[in-house]
Amino acid sequence: MTYLYAAYFATWAIHIGYAIYLVGQYSRLRDEMKALQSRK
């Protein structure tokens, strides 16, 4: 069962890690867009 849970945990860790990466990219872009709008 340890191997089974390890595999399922690894799968979700990779998906959640990728989701966190996307959220991080989105917040960085939002900051850049705000900076661009404030300069206009």
Next chain:
Amino acid sequence: MKRLFPIFGLLTGVLLSYALYLALEVAPTEQTMGDVQRIFYYHVPSAWTAFLLFFINFAASVVYLIRRNMKADVVALVAAEIGVVFCTIVLVTGPIWARPVWGIWWTWDLRLTLTLVLWLIYVSYLMLRRFSSSGQTPQIAAVLAILGALDVPLVYFSIWFFRTQHPQPVIGGGGSIDPRMLHVLLINWAAFSCLAVMMFWSRYHLEVIKREVDDTQALEALLETPRGPR
């Protein structure tokens, strides 16, 4: 479409939870491997989803090379990135399954080696997209994607035509599967496909916004550049 996203997200969450319940509780226990065989319900759907995404990358790259369509370029990039995520899961869950069943984490078997090569090709593709600043990067990347896609059928059919450590395919190709296991497998594939669609939608819009911001910043930098003496 923006309004549908949270509803689709909720449905995907429900489907993933149901698929997890089926995989852990409802699917029958395999006679020789025992409970560890349930890794199959995450390993195989992840592989199928990765293959599908690499095919989308291939098709979009062909369209980009023919029409120089920027949307096709974005689709190719996003499909490759999410394909790598799913392929990584295949390469991680495979050895975790192999250790208790084969007694080893890894072997340089044809199927395993070709899958690793496939992953390396698409990681190279993403690194090319990320670090190359040449104006021809999308064209070079599209050619790499088309060549890389040739590895997908090699991975898939390697267990049909060669004797390998990896088990035979469960659908077609001589393998067989209990109908209850097949049902759980297909539900899990549907759930992971929905998750891939959500990731694709989010990443596609992120890339479109990123390109707009990059273009605006480049234009601004150009306008701010002081002119030299005439």
